[in-house]
Amino acid sequence: MKKNVLKICSLAVLGLFFSCSEENYEKDSVLESENLNQELLTTKQINDGIKSTLEQTGQFYWKDASLQMLWSATQHGSNIVTIGYGSSQNDFEKASSKAIGIEEEILKIIRDNETSSSEKTLIYKDPVLNIIDVIIKDQSTxxxxxxxxxxxxxEPGDYKFFQFEQENGTNKSSSSGSSGCGYESESLSSSDYTTITPNAKVPWNFYKHNIPTAWNTSTGAGITIGVIDSGVSPNQSLLGSNFNNGSSSGRSVQKYGTYVDSAWPWSTSTDGPNDKCGHGTSMTATATAPRNNKGLPVGVAYNANLISYRAASNVVLEGYHEQKGVQNAFVGLGNNSSVKIISMSMGHIFSVGRIEDGVRYANNRGKLIFCAGGTSTSFTNFVGVIFPAWMSETVAVTGIKEGSGYNKCSNCHSGSTIDFTVVMERSSSGNSAPVLSYYENQTDYVGGSSVATATTAGIAALVWAKNPSWTKTQVLNKLKQSASLYPNKNSDYGYGNINAALAVQ
Known part of the structure; x- marks a missing residue:
């Protein structure tokens, strides 16, 4: 009996030895196959690598970066790493029963292989998507x-490309100062609008898409548009307490905030729904401003409902909290059964996995998602269509100049993933589209692919209100069929300009 016990114990120890040896062998094999070059790349070297890939392929994903580049980027981003996990590439929702086990498996790998002690390994665990944010310092991990x-x-969870561009002297303007933010107001030229009852100004470019004619059939009533941007101004009552004004009635406006204004990644308190940039106010106004009696610009879908998310501080989705805020906004709108359309006039020059997951989550729930193809600044004029507009789950929109043919507006991007265009720039004056200003009873001119995107989202609301039983695919097909270049798709401008009057027939 004693011999049998000894034999069993010996076999158990032997089995454990071989098991541990096999695990170490696998680990060593993985590390030997990787090029563990621990020379830290500078932020200039990393940025130059990103730009080189963009110039060659038009898109940049961290999965295609070298291990050295990925590790260096995390080092320059406070060691924050975002990990998307799952049993397959399409397993990105917590609905999977395997999610908890996989998450623990990943965390064990990190804890077992990090040589530097850290008080915090896990920073954030997403409650809806298969995403965790962790601290990783070792390249081998x-x-x-x-x-x-x-x-x-x-991916690096907090790598600030544009901040480093500025620090390296590549561009002289900050991302926040050149990304569409501003509280400016400007009086409108009388040639840039037409006044209609009860006393609203119709922007000149609405007529280029026959939007006023489409209003005879549909005004967007019963459809809810979700806008992901920098929020809505608390100083503009037409997007608040006077949302139902003039010929706009029976609709609702809701405002949320998912952006955390903090340098600390573990901070969770948002700074509310109010716009502190100005860009979000312009976008929500373009899509849904009331057909008012105050002598101010009207929105495309002036009887649609609005749900606004302050998801970022400005349009450049750089940094941990902005990317996380946008992801959470997509999930929030995805879970809202009343939302049909999502409009986002923000983006980044490279892919962000957590935002991609958020877009796919909302798309899987039947939302029709419009994203800006890109508006150039001093540091993005080398980029084609930006992320997430290049995703197949989104509808990409850009702006063009007034006149015959297709010529992109002065600061707009174009490319093969563009789906539609909107006339955004006057041929004579160069003026863009009239919109509500950040402040009460004031107006402004705002253009680029940002306003083009919000305009197209509004047109989609007109179509869906006319056909409330339709799916997003049916609505999108109708938009395509009503566009000037259909059935052909141009390599830079997609299906071209939508004729809203034709789209609502």
């Missing part, structure tokens, strides 16, 4: 995770 079949993507 990243190498092991990259080889794990359950890791969908692994």
């Amino acid at each position: 990243l190498a092991l995770l990259r080889q794990n079949n359950h890791v969908r993507y692994i």
Whole structure:
């Protein structure tokens, strides 16, 4: 009996030895296959690598970066790493029963292989999507995770490309100062609008898409548009207490905030729904401003409902909290059964996995998502169509100049993933579209692919209100069929300008 016990114990110890040896062998094999070059790349070297890839392929994903580049970027981003996991590339929702086990597996790899002690390994665990944010300092840990079949993507969670561009002297303007923010107001030229009852100004470019004629059939009533941007001004009552004004009635406006204005990644308190940039106010006004009696510009879908999310501080989705805020806004709108359309006039020059997951989450719930193709600044004029507009789950929109043919507006992007265009720039004066200003009873001119996107979202609301039983695919097909270049798709301008009057027939 004693011999049998000894034999069993010996076999158990032997089995444990071989098990541990096999695990170490696999780990060593993975590390040997990776190029563990621990020379830290500078932010200039990383940015130059990103720009080089964009110039060659038009898109940049961290999965295609070298291990050295990925590790260096995390080092320059406070060691924050975002990991998307799942049993497959399409397993990105917590609905999967395997999610908890995979998450623990990944965290164990990190804890077992990090040589530097850290009080915090796990910063954030998403309650809806298969995403965790962690602290990783060792390059070897990243190498092991990259080889794990359950890791969908692994990315720097707080790498600030544009901040580093400025610090390196590549551009002289900050991302916030050149990204569409501003509280300016400007009086409108009488040639840039037409006054209609009860006393609203119709922007000149609405007529280029036959939007006023479309209003004879549909005004967007019963449709809810979700706008993901920098929020809505508390100083503009036509997007608040006077949302039902003039010929606009029986509709609702809701405002939320998912942006955390903090340098600390573990901070969770948002700074509310109010716009502190000005860009979000212009976008919500373009899509849904009332057909008012105050002598101010009207929105495309002036009887549609509005749900606004302050998801970022400005249009450049750079940094941990802005990217997380946008992801959470997509999830929030995805879970809102009343929302049909999502409009986002923000983006980044490279892919962000967590935002991609948020877009896919909303798309899977039947939302029709419009994204801006890109508006150039001093530091993005080398980029084609930006992320997430290049995703297949989104509808990409850009702006063009007034006149015959298709010529992109002075600061707009174009490319093969563009789906529609909106006339945004006057041929004579160069003026863009009249919109409500940040402040009460004031107006402004705002253009680019941002306003083009909000305009197209509004047209989609007119179509859906006319056909409330339709799916997003049916609405999108109708928009395509009503566009000037259909059935052909131009390599830079998609299906071209939508004729709203034809779209609502």
